[in-house]
Amino acid sequence: MDDASRPVVGIIMGSQSDWETMRHAAATLADLGISFETRVVSAHRTPARLVEYATTARSRGLKVVIAGAGGAAHLPGMTASMTPLPVFGVPVESRAFKGLDSLLSIVQMPGGIPVGTVAIGKAGAINAALLSASVLALLDPAVATALDAWRARQTEAVAIAPVDLES
Numbered sequence: 001m002d003d004a005s006r007p008v009v010g011i012i013m014g015s016q017s018d019w020e021t022m023r024h025a026a027a028t029l030a031d032l033g034i035s036f037e038t039r040v041v042s043a044h045r046t047p048a049r050l051v052e053y054a055t056t057a058r059s060r061g062l063k064v065v066i067a068g069a070g071g072a073a074h075l076p077g078m079t080a081s082m083t084p085l086p087v088f089g090v091p092v093e094s095r096a097f098k099g100l101d102s103l104l105s106i107v108q109m110p111g112g113i114p115v116g117t118v119a120i121g122k123a124g125a126i127n128a129a130l131l132s133a134s135v136l137a138l139l140d141p142a143v144a145t146a147l148d149a150w151r152a153r154q155t156e157a158v159a160i161a162p163v164d165l166e167s
């Protein structure tokens with residue numbers, strides 16, 4: 001694998017069922033031309049996989065980890081406990097509590113082990129990708145240019161006035 005295609009962002013999620021949310025992080029990174037990998041890593045069902053992933057993340061060349069989980073969402077915090085890389089936690093919307101359980105599980109970290117927690121669901125997944133881009137842009141001019149262009153396109157896409165939509 002050459003340097004350009006080596007993943008710099010790791011997107012991990014607790015279950016296949018989280019992919020519907022986390023695919024928006026992947027799509028946003030792809031839009032920005034940022035290389036990433038995706039893995040299912042469960043803090044509860046595959047703890048050994050989690051330890052292996054988190055403890056080798058930096059040495060494998062990752063710069064940022066985006067971790068999504070729902071319910072008793074321990075994946076982002078446990079990942080952050082085992083890597084010095086920035087970890088952004090995405091609370092996945094749960095059936096029982098609409099993601100409030102996920103949000104509180106992820107956001108309320110003890111001092112010393114930070115997880116940058118974003119909004120519940122799709123918006124959070126997109127924003128975790130954009131925050132990752134902001135971090136990478138500090139040292140990578142190509143990412144900075146791509147992020148500036150992405151934001152300009154978003155601004156241009158906002159209409160001046162609302163229109164009636166068919167319902």
Ligand code: RP5
Binds near residue numbers: 013044069
């Ligand atoms: C969490 O439990 C996962 O992150 C997922 O959001 C939730 C439900 O998982 P499944 O039962 O759908 O596999 O660990």
